[in-house]
Amino acid sequence: MSNVPSELRYAKSHEWVRSGGELAEIGITDHAQHELTDVVFVELPVVGRKVKAGEVCAVVESVKTASDIYSPISGEVVAVNGALPSQPSLVNTAPYGEGWFFKVRPSAPAEVSALLTADQYRAQIGG
Amino acid sequence: MLKRTPLFEAHVGLGARIVEFGGWEMPIQYSGILDEHHAVRTAAGLFDISHMGEVFVSGPAAEEFLNGVLTNDLRKLVPGQGQYTLMCRPHGGVIDDLFAYRIGAVDFLLIVNASRADVDMAWLTARLLEFPRRSEVQLTNASDRLSAVALQGPRVSEFVDDVFPGPFEHSGSLSSRPTEMKRNRISVFSYGGTPVWFARTGYTGEDGFEIVAPNALVVELWQRLLAVGKSHGLKPCGLGARDTLRTEMCFPLYGQELNEEWSPIEAGLDVFVALDQKEFQGSEHMLKQRTAGLRRRLVALRLLEKGAPPPRPHYSVWGEGGDGVRLGETTSGTLSPSLGVGIGMAYLPVAHAEPGTRVYLEIRGKRYAAEVTKKPLYRRPAATGAAKAV
Numbered sequence: 001m002s003n004v005p006s007e008l009r010y011a012k013s014h015e016w017v018r019s020g021g022e023l024a025e026i027g028i029t030d031h032a033q034h035e036l037t038d039v040v041f042v043e044l045p046v047v048g049r050k051v052k053a054g055e056v057c058a059v060v061e062s063v064k065t066a067s068d069i070y071s072p073i074s075g076e077v078v079a080v081n082g083a084l085p086s087q088p089s090l091v092n093t094a095p096y097g098e099g100w101f102f103k104v105r106p107s108a109p110a111e112v113s114a115l116l117t118a119d120q121y122r123a124q125i126g127g
Numbered sequence: 128m129l130k131r132t133p134l135f136e137a138h139v140g141l142g143a144r145i146v147e148f149g150g151w152e153m154p155i156q157y158s159g160i161l162d163e164h165h166a167v168r169t170a171a172g173l174f175d176i177s178h179m180g181e182v183f184v185s186g187p188a189a190e191e192f193l194n195g196v197l198t199n200d201l202r203k204l205v206p207g208q209g210q211y212t213l214m215c216r217p218h219g220g221v222i223d224d225l226f227a228y229r230i231g232a233v234d235f236l237l238i239v240n241a242s243r244a245d246v247d248m249a250w251l252t253a254r255l256l257e258f259p260r261r262s263e264v265q266l267t268n269a270s271d272r273l274s275a276v277a278l279q280g281p282r283v284s285e286f287v288d289d290v291f292p293g294p295f296e297h298s299g300s301l302s303s304r305p306t307e308m309k310r311n312r313i314s315v316f317s318y319g320g321t322p323v324w325f326a327r328t329g330y331t332g333e334d335g336f337e338i339v340a341p342n343a344l345v346v347e348l349w350q351r352l353l354a355v356g357k358s359h360g361l362k363p364c365g366l367g368a369r370d371t372l373r374t375e376m377c378f379p380l381y382g383q384e385l386n387e388e389w390s391p392i393e394a395g396l397d398v399f400v401a402l403d404q405k406e407f408q409g410s411e412h413m414l415k416q417r418t419a420g421l422r423r424r425l426v427a428l429r430l431l432e433k434g435a436p437p438p439r440p441h442y443s444v445w446g447e448g449g450d451g452v453r454l455g456e457t458t459s460g461t462l463s464p465s466l467g468v469g470i471g472m473a474y475l476p477v478a479h480a481e482p483g484t485r486v487y488l489e490i491r492g493k494r495y496a497a498e499v500t501k502k503p504l505y506r507r508p509a510a511t512g513a514a515k516a517v
Binding site: 037038040041043059061062063064066085086 | 144155156159160161162367371434436437439461462464491
């Protein structure tokens with residue numbers, strides 16, 4: 001079954017958020033990477049971009065399909081994972097670690113608590 | 128209602144992801160498209176192709192009839208030999224692309240696309256009604272009782288003879304075992320006493336066989352091949368890898384490169400069109416095209432930048448220069464697992480169809496440089512003498 005770490009919060013569209021400090025780290029879930037299959041390309045937002053919760057801000061492509069990635073929260077993109085363009089398979093092998101997508105400085109920190117908990121997300125994906 | 132092959136349960140048991148393809152529920156992948164692709168390029172892969180259609184055409188006038196509806200020249204075939212060919216409408220549009228085998232002096236087996244089998248049968252039946260010697264031709268669609276698997280890859284020859292130890296009695300097979308067969312040959316081998324058709328062909332660019340067997344036998348045959356081939360690197364492979372493998376070879380896929388709009392000449396399949404040898408459905412139109420010159424031609428494309436997104440069907444192709452003209456769109460596109468770069472095919476104006484021509488693919492509003500490339504896009508290392516550093 002998919003790995004759903006309990007310390008993270010989740011969007012219905014299968015992104016995770018790791019918050020705590022000033023910045024929130026965002027990636028896609030183990031379930032999402034499994035559904036996508038072999039990731040062969042990742043397009044990341046530019047640093048400095050202001051994103052709104054629910055906005056398309058990245059693209060991930062497997063051999064067969066391209067999928068939009070939505071920002072689960074609003075804020076300014078302050079960093080992106082520079083390893084992904086050359087090693088997109090990190091999304092498959094370490095979705096919660098080296099396969100992270102980008103970091104934002106949240107503009108509405110309360111949005112995080114409106115996201116799904118690990119239990120709620122687990123229920124959504126049926127596992 | 129989608130159809131399932133007799134192997135459907137076996138696919139689910141192997142953890143396959145199932146998708147709709149040509150009216151069938153088929154496996155798109157098992158372990159992963161990249162893994163399966165590399166298995167076929169370096170070892171062996173087994174594909175369920177039971178969705179494909181099998182049509183038998185027999186009788187003293189079968190050759191004459193088929194030669195009037197198919198583009199390639201069947202007279203060249205000796206018993207046990209097959210050829211790639213196409214079936215076209217009078218205006219040259221392609222009804223289907225298929226393999227035609229001469230399995231006896233007056234007997235032919237056609238292997239047709241799943242999505243086109245019904246259209247093919249309707250067309251063949253209608254043409255047969257107009258054919259003067261129709262009483263000397265028998266047309267039989269055996270698709271519902273026959274299944275097929277494709278066994279593909281450089282290591283297939285290491286174990287295939289172990290599974291099919293000899294020819295089927297009285298079949299007149301010229302080869303005593305599968306590995307003795309030459310490319311594009313067909314033979315009948317025994318599987319536990321049941322006759323099974325073996326054709327040394329495929330859709331991947333690798334050595335291999337397409338094996339046609341009765342529905343009742345195919346599950347056991349599939350399991351046995353997987354068990355025997357396992358230690359030789361054999362993996363079950365889905366339609367995903369089948370697509371990346373054939374795209375690297377620039378083999379057309381009906382519905383993408385081929386349809387009723389384009390003729391085989393425009394698709395670059397001239398070598399399978401016997402315009403100078405005979406008349407057939409569409410030949411008049413194709414002769415005119417050849418004389419007048421083509422406006423567009425199917426080309427192979429290769430992205431120049433390794434980090435570019437993978438191309439997909441229906442991406443716009445642009446000419447050189449920031450405000451270059453839109454030349455057409457991709458018919459196929461994928462990341463090439465063998466080359467590590469995006470590849471595709473597109474119908475482009477002939478002025479832009481020469482290998483080496485620079486074009487641009489539009490992907491999500493951005494243009495990426497690509498080059499028209501000689502087909503096939505991938506060559507087996509053995510064929511070129513040395514692996515290309517790509």
